[in-house]
Amino acid sequence: MPESITKNLFKLSIKLPDLAIESLNAYLLTLNDKNILIDTGSPSYGSISSLVEELENLGMKISDINEIIITHFHIDHIGLAYLLSKLAKVKIIIGNVEYNFIKRFRYRYDEMIKILKLNGASQQLLDIAFDFTSGFRANIYSRVGELNNVETVNDSQQLYNLKFLFTPGHTIGHICIYDEENKLLLSGDTLLADITPNVSLYEENCNPLNEYLKSLKRISSLEVKKSLPAHGRIIENTEERIRELIKHHEERLNEMLEMMGNRELAAYEIASKIKWKLKYNGWDELDPSQKYLAMGETLAHLKYLEDINAVRKRISDGMIKYIKQKENIKISL
Ligand SMILES: [Zn+2]
Known part of the structure; x- marks a missing residue:
């Protein structure tokens, strides 16, 4: 059942049958004239069927979605964007840094393999790295890159009652979405209650941990009553969770x-x-x-x-x- 966060914001539980992280929290924002879905699920029967069910519980169907906001390009978030944009003629909204990364992803994949080899990775690891990214690329990235109904947003851009905050670290152009009026932060995978968000090198000369720590500090400067993460429990004490995450990386x-x-x-x-x-x-x-x-x-x-x-x-x-x-x-x- 969808969980009501405010009178027009709902948390939807989307199954991720093929991934170690078993479910995604997508969010549905209902405005007077449009319905906005934030993150989608993976390109799987489990995700699409749970999305249909969750919408049904709210008296809605796929074709009632008008816009989709993507926090970042990982498969559990962007995975249904292409399909939904074909089914419901929705507009896809994504941060401009993330979108540019999707566009150049093929080249970055080769870079990543080179980096892994140089750093002593076993052949077994190189093989799985290929499986990981070729699946992403074939099913998802190039396809969203193909769509012509994509609108990119800039850092701090305001849309309706939402503000887009660029919070790189988990990915190069991850965005969080801040509802200033209700003091709610849709934190994507930047803040999670139960697990430490993965922070990995995304290209040779980047420093994602530094970016991530700066993003955490940026979030801690906001007034946040609740953080609504893309996986797991809602975060009631954002300040405390940020302190824990910083401590984890320090250790x-x-x-x-x-x-x-x-x-x-x-x-x-x-x-x-x-x-x-x-x-x-x-x-x-x-x-x-x-x-x-x-x-x-x-x-x-x-x-x-x-x-x-x-x-x-x-x-x-x-x-x-x-x-x-x-x-x-x-x-x-
Ligand atoms: Zn995720």
């Missing part, structure tokens, strides 16, 4: 530095020695998709450490190896 950075000691290590070796918040007994137990995410997180943290001169890297045996700059470094964020 992870210090864990890495401690573990490195005086050794020169490739990112893949570092990833395999981190204590990830997963139920497992050792690196070999993780499936390749988990290793892929862990590797992305590790690279994002190493890039952060490199940019503050805590570690440096050098090429050795065709691989990038990291070493600490000084003996005792303690990061405080």
